[in-house]
Amino acid sequence: MTRGSPADPVGTVLVARLDNAGDVLLAGPAIRAVAARAARVVALTGPNGTAAAGLLPGVDQVIEWRAPWIDPDPVPLTPRHTDDLLSMVRDVAPDLAVILTSFHQSSLPLALLLRLAGVPRIAAVSEDYPGSLLDVRHLVDETADVPEALRMLALVRDAGFELPAGDDGALDVRRPLPPVEHLTGPPGYVVAHPGTSAPARAWPADHHARAVRDLVLGGLRVVVTGDPDEQALTARVAGAYGMDLGGVTTLHELAAVLAGAAAVVVANTGPAHLAAAVGTPVVSLFAPVVPAARWAPYQVPVTLLGDQDAPCRGTRVRVCPVAGHPCLSSVTPERVVAAVRELIAVSTPGALRHATAPALVDADDADDAAEALREGVR
Template sequence: MILVLRALGVGDLATAVPALRGLRAAFPGETLSLAAPTWLTPLIDTIGGIDRIVPAGELEPLTAAPAMPRLAVNLHGSGPESHRRLQALAPEALWAFASRPAGHLDGPGWHDDEHEVQRWCRLVRYYGVPCSPEDLDLAVPAVDVPRGVTIIHPGAKSPARRWPAARFAAVARGLRSAGHRVLITGSASEHDLCVRVAHEAGLDAACVPRTELAELAALVAGARLVISGDTGIAHLATAYRTPSVVLFGPVSPQRWGPPAGRPYHRAIWHGTRSERGDLPGPVHPALLAVTEDEVLAAVEKVCHADVTP
């Protein structure tokens, strides 16, 4: 059995897809298990080739994982904590970035400014597994959702990455006036924020759907456009080649942005250097520098771009 650790969120999973597919192709006869939060199951199913999901929290021991896997692969972080979680299972081999504190001296070095997709491809390539950073597409969940909508997603995990609600509302008003059918999406904990944006934009309650992960993925796959901050839904737009405008604050799009060479994805950033993406707040100055008019101008560009693969 091969056990891969990636116990994080939606965007983290999406950026690891090429590395996961590389591992699947390299070991076709092996059981490929992914240690991840179980709520990600609908999205994991869209990757293909994952035989088993091992329930795992971000900083929790892997108590549900079988001991002594033939190979453990750390697609979670640079160590030492994540390395030690896998080492506790006594795998025959561990593929991971070099970490002296964890006693793992094999593996490539960690580069802070590397794009997240490239990072994990580089890791598996180091161990001889081919990996294509362009292999980001996901299958569409078989659920019934509206098509052709414009999605505005105002939430993000950290306050520093949340563009002000009033600005999202202004963009929503402008797009509705231009003929877009606008929906405001968010997690359960972000519902009040979504309602506030909808209210300020003059939208009714039907424009704030409560979506599970499979429904959100299908909604993005069939959408006309996605506008969001630097958060998981932006990576779903990449995975489904849906035109998107993504607003960045503390972290550069060079690390977490959509692939280069896709004119239908546009990242807006006014920063000068990357910082931690989990800053507690307030809204990062680079994000505050983004204006409503700038977002609406970017929408015009991505909506008229060629989406042909």
């Protein structure tokens, strides 16, 4: 990547995105646009986005701060906590800061703190009057439901940064990816990722487990992934059929696992965007608490499942307010299995040639089939 064009030089740019890993991954195209012109890019993230920022091409340094108005587990805003941020920003000494936010977040609290840290020029989206807090105030028609990655690209364009020629604006991660075949076996498996950052976005674990079983009995290998605190969930979902990698991988290794998959089954959570960043098709179990038009996996083949007109639509809740969680519980394992096979058939012609479902399988034969498939990747 060419950095800091001498014809139009920009020094250090601080790019802030203070929420979760998926949000940071979606900021990747905007960050590449900044990096194409800046000498140095420093990403400011919350603790849930730090690892993702480290994967993004164009990022030279990552600093971390928990924003009390954004973090789902907010800490009090104290003078000491504020001073921690001011000190980090002063050490970086950015010439410009770009504050990336979602439609429901305000950029102005961070803009105020960055001004106190001495940042001379700040760009952000703000519906509210920013006064002297912003030098570039980008306005967005929020009724248009623009994909999040494009929303952020529009802001940095307004601040003077364009993607370089040949960059298609898709999500991406640093290459090369680490080797993971010792964990997964050869590429071509299906990944099931049952965990989410909010319960309202989760497909029921029993549905996941049945889908894993049926995919394996249909001739496909299934790898189940999750964070260290999701190991009980991944073990339950993998059961006797899938390969349980819960808590085993770093985020960079998870990217490699996803890159080797023929398809990924995942809700609206960080690994959905990580799958998009490595170009893997996604069966997206999408709760409509936020708009799919903004947050569905970006620029990869996607099959969107879930009732997008459910009563929880647009509520942004973390816990489902509707008894029985019908927007996702109504999606059957059979529908997911069919969606996986359809998506693989379209995205990777010929990939299912040797993955044909048995006509009838009794319980003993099912266990034998699962064990045989697992043995094939050990």
